[in-house]
Amino acid sequence: xxxxxxxxxxxxxxxxxxxxxxxxxxxxxxxxxxxxxxxxxxxxxxxxxxxxxxxxxxxxxxxxxxxxxxxxxxxxxxxxxxxxxxxxxxxxxxxxxxxxxxxxxxxxxxxxxxxxxxxxxxxxxxxxxxxxxxxxxxxxxxxxxxxxxxxxxxxxxxxxxxxxxxxxxxxxxxxxxxxxxxxxxxxxxxxxxxxxxxxxxxxxxxxxxxxxxxxxxxxxxxxxxxxxxxxxxxxxxxxxxxxxxxxxxxxxxxxxxxxxxxxxxxxxxxxxxxxxxxxxxxxxxxxxxxxxxxxxxxxxxxxxxxxxxxxxxxxxxxxxxxx
Amino acid sequence: xxxxxxxxxxxxxxxxxxxxxxxxxxxxxxxxxxxxxxxxxxxxxxxxxxxxxxxxxxxxxxxxxxxxxxxxxxxxxxxxxxxxxxxxxxxxxxxxxxxxxxxxxxxxxxxxxxxxxxxxxxxxxxxxxxxxxxxxxxxxxxxxxxxxxxxxxxxxxxxxxxxxxxxxxxxxxxxxxxxxxxxxxxxxxxxxxxxxxxxxxxxxxxxxxxxxxxxxxxxxxxxxxxxxxxxxxxxxxxxxxxxxxxxxxxxxxxxxxxxxxxxxxxxxxxxxxxxxxxxxxxxxxxxxxxxxxxxxxxxxxxxxxxxxxxxxxxxxxxxxxxxxx
Ligand SMILES: Nc1ncnc2c1ncn2[C@@H]1O[C@H](COP(=O)(O)OP(=O)(O)O)[C@@H](O)[C@H]1O
Ligand SMILES: [Mg+2]
Numbered sequence: 001x002x003x004x005x006x007x008x009x010x011x012x013x014x015x016x017x018x019x020x021x022x023x024x025x026x027x028x029x030x031x032x033x034x035x036x037x038x039x040x041x042x043x044x045x046x047x048x049x050x051x052x053x054x055x056x057x058x059x060x061x062x063x064x065x066x067x068x069x070x071x072x073x074x075x076x077x078x079x080x081x082x083x084x085x086x087x088x089x090x091x092x093x094x095x096x097x098x099x100x101x102x103x104x105x106x107x108x109x110x111x112x113x114x115x116x117x118x119x120x121x122x123x124x125x126x127x128x129x130x131x132x133x134x135x136x137x138x139x140x141x142x143x144x145x146x147x148x149x150x151x152x153x154x155x156x157x158x159x160x161x162x163x164x165x166x167x168x169x170x171x172x173x174x175x176x177x178x179x180x181x182x183x184x185x186x187x188x189x190x191x192x193x194x195x196x197x198x199x200x201x202x203x204x205x206x207x208x209x210x211x212x213x214x215x216x217x218x219x220x221x222x223x224x225x226x227x228x229x230x231x232x233x234x235x236x237x238x239x240x241x242x243x244x245x246x247x248x249x250x251x252x253x254x255x256x257x258x259x260x261x262x263x264x265x266x267x268x269x270x271x272x273x274x275x276x277x278x279x280x281x282x283x284x285x286x287x288x289x290x291x292x293x294x295x296x297x298x299x300x301x302x303x304x305x306x307x308x309x310x311x312x313x314x315x316x317x318x319x320x321x322x323x
Numbered sequence: 324x325x326x327x328x329x330x331x332x333x334x335x336x337x338x339x340x341x342x343x344x345x346x347x348x349x350x351x352x353x354x355x356x357x358x359x360x361x362x363x364x365x366x367x368x369x370x371x372x373x374x375x376x377x378x379x380x381x382x383x384x385x386x387x388x389x390x391x392x393x394x395x396x397x398x399x400x401x402x403x404x405x406x407x408x409x410x411x412x413x414x415x416x417x418x419x420x421x422x423x424x425x426x427x428x429x430x431x432x433x434x435x436x437x438x439x440x441x442x443x444x445x446x447x448x449x450x451x452x453x454x455x456x457x458x459x460x461x462x463x464x465x466x467x468x469x470x471x472x473x474x475x476x477x478x479x480x481x482x483x484x485x486x487x488x489x490x491x492x493x494x495x496x497x498x499x500x501x502x503x504x505x506x507x508x509x510x511x512x513x514x515x516x517x518x519x520x521x522x523x524x525x526x527x528x529x530x531x532x533x534x535x536x537x538x539x540x541x542x543x544x545x546x547x548x549x550x551x552x553x554x555x556x557x558x559x560x561x562x563x564x565x566x567x568x569x570x571x572x573x574x575x576x577x578x579x580x581x582x583x584x585x586x587x588x589x590x591x592x593x594x595x596x597x598x599x600x601x602x603x604x605x606x607x608x609x610x611x612x613x614x615x616x617x618x619x620x621x622x623x624x625x626x627x628x629x630x631x632x633x634x635x636x637x638x639x640x641x642x643x644x645x646x647x648x
Contacts, residue, residue, distance in 0.1 A: 054551055088553035096551075101544040106566045106642060116552045151642040167552070 001073055002029040003207055004053070004092075004175050009067035011048055014060060017279035022048050024231045026067070027305075028209075030224070032174065035201065035208040037222035037239065039215065039254060043275045045231040046211045047097075050177045052077075053209075054094055055084040071175070090120040093168035097180040099160035103152035109163045110136070110148030116170045135166035138203075139196060158189035165196060169204050176206040183213065190214070194221060215255055219243055227251045230275055230286035232302075237311020247313040249323065250287050285315070293317045332634055336627040341395070343623040347616045348394050352387070359383055380404075403620065404613035408606070413617035417599060421621060423493055424598035428580075428587050428625070430514055431521035436576055438522070439529025444560055446530065447537035458530045465527020470586050474520040474593035481516060488515045491595045517594040521586050525579055532575055536568035543567070569640045577633030581626045 011023040023045050030036040038046050051057050053069055055076060069076045071091060076084065096102045103112060113132035117123065123131070129148070136144035139162040152160055161181060168176055178197060182190035194217050201208055210221060218225055218239060226236040227248065235248040246252045253271035273290040284299040285291070291298065297316050305312040306319055317323040359374040378384055382393040397404070403413040446458040478490045489495070493513050498505055540546065541564055549563040588600030595601070599618050606614035638644050 056547065056550055085553045085555060088551055090553060094551045096544060096548065098544050102548045104545040104549065104563055104567070106640065108642075115554070119553045153643050164548075167548075 002070075003032045003072060004209070005029045005068075005070040006049070006053070007068045007070065009049070009052060009069060010065045011045075011052055011057060011062060012065045013062050013278075015279065017277075020278035021065075021281070022062070022231050022278060023052070026228075026231070026233055028226050028233065028236070030175070030207045030209060032207055033201070033205050034223040035210055035221050037210045037212060037218040037225045038228060039212060039218060039225060040228035041213070041275050044228045046228055047179055048231075049228070050094060050179050050209065050211060053092060053175075053177065054088055055079070055081075056088075086120070089116055089168075089173070090171045091173055092175040092177065093171070093173040094177040094179065095161070095164045095168050095181050097183050099157050099164055099184060102164055103160055105152055108149050108151055109155065109160075113148075113163070113167045113170055116167050120171045131170065132166070135170055136163065139163070139166045139200075140192075141166075157185050158192065161185060161189075161193055162196065165193075165200065169200055169206065172204055173206055175209060176200070176204075177209045177211070179211045180213070181210075182217070190217075197221070215243070227254065230281060231278065232286065232314065233305065234287070234315065235311070235313045236305070241310040245309045247308050247311075247318040247323075248287075248315045249291050249293060249317070251313075291317075293323050295322070328638070329631075329635065332631045336631055339627050340620075340624060343620060344395055344398050345391065347619060348391055350612075350616065398620070403617040406606070406611050406614045408609050408611045408614070413613050416602060416614060417617050417621055420597060420599045420602050423596060424584075424587055424591070424600060425625070426510075426514065427517055427521065427591065427596060427598060428583055430518040431525070431587070432576065432580065432583055434518055435522035435525035436529055436572070439526040440533045440565070440572060442526075442530040443533025443535075444537055444565060446534040447541060448556075448560060450538055455534065458534055462527040462531040465524050468524070470520060470524060471589050471593055473523055474517075474590055477516050477520055478593070489513045490516060493597050517590050517596050520593070521583065521590045524586070525583065528575065528579070529572060533568060533572050536571050537564055540564045540568045566640060570637065573633055573636055573640060577630055580629040580633075584622050584625060 006026055006028040009023050009026040010021065012019050012021050026045070026049060028036065028038070028049070038049065040046055048057065048062075052064060053071075053076065057064065064077050067077070071087070076087065079087070103109065107115075110129060110132045113135055114125070114128040117128040117131055118125065121128070133144050133148050136148055141147050141159060141162055147155070147159075152163070155163065165181075176197075181197070182193050185193065197208060197210070198221060200206070208221070210217070212218060222239040224237065225239050225242045226233050227242070227250065228234065229250055235242060235246065235251045242251065243255060246255050250271065271290055276286060276289060282299070284297075284301060285294075285303055288294045288298040295316070301316075303314040303316050303319070305314045308318055313319070315323075357374075359377045382390045385393070401414055403417075405411065406413050406416055409416055442454070442458050442461075446452070446455040449455060481488045482490045489512060493510055494506065495509050495513075498509050501509075537560075541560075545567075546559060546563055549559050554563070584600075587598065588603055590596065591598045591600035592604050599621065603615060603618040603622075605611075606618065
């Protein structure tokens with residue numbers, strides 16, 4: 001049994017175009033202490049996957065319409081709100097993309113970390129504060145005792161993301177979800193944050209679900225990779241296997257797109273076009289419109305994940321060998 | 324929280340008050356007719372000696388600027404002139420009545436903010452729920468209905484249908500010799516209807532405003548962070564969201580304070596509340612200029628003080644504003 005198992009998850013949203021399926025048959029698994037990278041362009045469902053695990057899909061309009069999310073065997077999609085509250089922050093914690101806006105502007109950062117501790121641990125307030133300062137020190141914030149008294153606006157983006165990391169690991173969660181933790185940061189700071197996440201994982205033994213565009217970070221950090229497109233996992237396997245022998249044309253495009261200053265962001269120079277809006281998804285492969293190798297089957301039928309070259313891919317071309 | 328900021332704000336406030344005094348002075352000068360007669364209240368029967376003594380007292384025989392200087396000097400010494408009608412110093416008249424007015428206005432302000440924000444927060448929790456619909460309807464009615472109408476309706480309701488609250492005055496004569504706490508409770512009992520009447524329009528506005536402000540804040544990333552920590556919904560609403568939603572509410576509360584004071588004038592009249600509003604109303608009818616000016620002076624002082632407190636509470640609510648001037 002894996003530590004975290006997402007099994008055939010389906011999430012829908014009510015929109016003005018009617019009900020759309022944001023996640024369709026998404027299955028992912030991670031073992032204790034490993035890093036799973038989830039990659040894909042903006043809008044392909046990475047954050048929704050993460051929020052589903054946290055039980056934080058905005059409902060309405062969102063809804064978990066099928067499947068299961070098992071944490072050590074317990075199905076979180078059936079858990080009570082009280083159970084989810086006890087789980088959030090303690091067993092599964094999350095770091096968000098926007099360090100500039102993810103901290104509450106009216107409380108000191110020390111307060112916000114101490115709050116996370118007090119929510120899940122039966123310790124006195126001054127002890128929680130001391131722990132908060134120690135955590136700030138641990139994530140590499142100089143003069144931590146003084147910085148703990150600062151408000152978020154007094155810190156840089158990189159420092160705020162360190163604060164978020166300190167807060168997330170404050171209760172030693174078994175799973176740490178990092179949703180594009182470096183997208184909003186300077187390139188030099190990005191590397192520092194990835195290093196910090198690596199160290200944290202070594203020290204705290206958390207499994208990390210790393211959501212990112214950065215294929216460089218994937219090759220450095222990830223044990224396994226899942227590539228998502230339009231709400232589905234289209235290729236998944238060990239990081240080595242997927243990066244060395246990508247099967248899906250979309251994955252090949254992603255890997256070909258080495259992040260540099262002008263391609264960093266959402267555009268993919270190698271793959272023209274954009275992710276289709278969910279309400280326009282047809283019966284076939286969602287990538288068909290952008291695929292250079294598209295055939296009629298691709299437009300009519302959705303490919304399913306099958307094994308190929310040591311990992312799994314959902315592409316008729318790859319499966320039938322006509323790419 | 325720099326004391327420099329507070330000193331500066333108090334400085335501005337004093338400057339503003341000086342402006343009010345000058346305006347008061349001009350009011351008398353611009354009123355038609357002989358200023359001495361105007362000050363005497365045009366009640367007729369002011370003898371030539373009286374007018375002469377008024378001219379002497381206000382220096383009306385001196386050049387205009389000297390007169391202004393004399394008037395400011397008088398105000399600085401706490402001398403706001405003498406009410407022609409009561410034949411008493413205006414400062415004394417106001418001293419007797421400012422307490423009840425402050426009690427009424429501050430109670431109404433706190434009541435409207437507290438209940439309004441509570442309604443707004445509950446409405447924001449479910450933007451499409453029953454509470455939200457109630458707040459919208461209530462706010463619309465609250466805007467539309469004039470304060471004296473609410474007062475009269477409440478008087479009708481509580482005087483005849485449901486006589487649980489007194490509809491007139493501030494104290495009961497029969498309790499004049501009772502213990503202090505009985506008297507306090509008696510005043511509180513009398514306060515219910517006037518305070519609620521005065522509060523209700525603003526209450527509706529605060530409900531609407533805090534609903535909108537909360538809805539915006541609840542969509543923020545840091546609210547998602549709070550939920551991701553495992554905070555319960557109550558904590559998210561009242562600890563994480565409300566502090567951030569408070570700024571626009573404080574702004575409006577500060578701006579509304581002046582309106583609240585003028586609303587108090589009507590409410591005091593309707594409920595026969597023995598405050599400054601009642602005094603102003605009577606003085607206007609009697610053209611008792613020195614008293615009107617005195618009331619104006621103190622009402623302005625209350626607004627200025629309220630604004631200083633508002634600015635100060637901004638800084639309490641939002642650390643990003645601290646350390647700025
Ligand atoms: N609140 C919402 N209402 C409707 N649709 C939504 C909502 N949130 C997300 N979606 C849909 O889910 C898709 C996936 O979003 P998301 O998981 O945030 O993408 P990303 O991979 O960039 O993190 C989006 O393209 C959007 O269509
Ligand atoms: Mg995202």
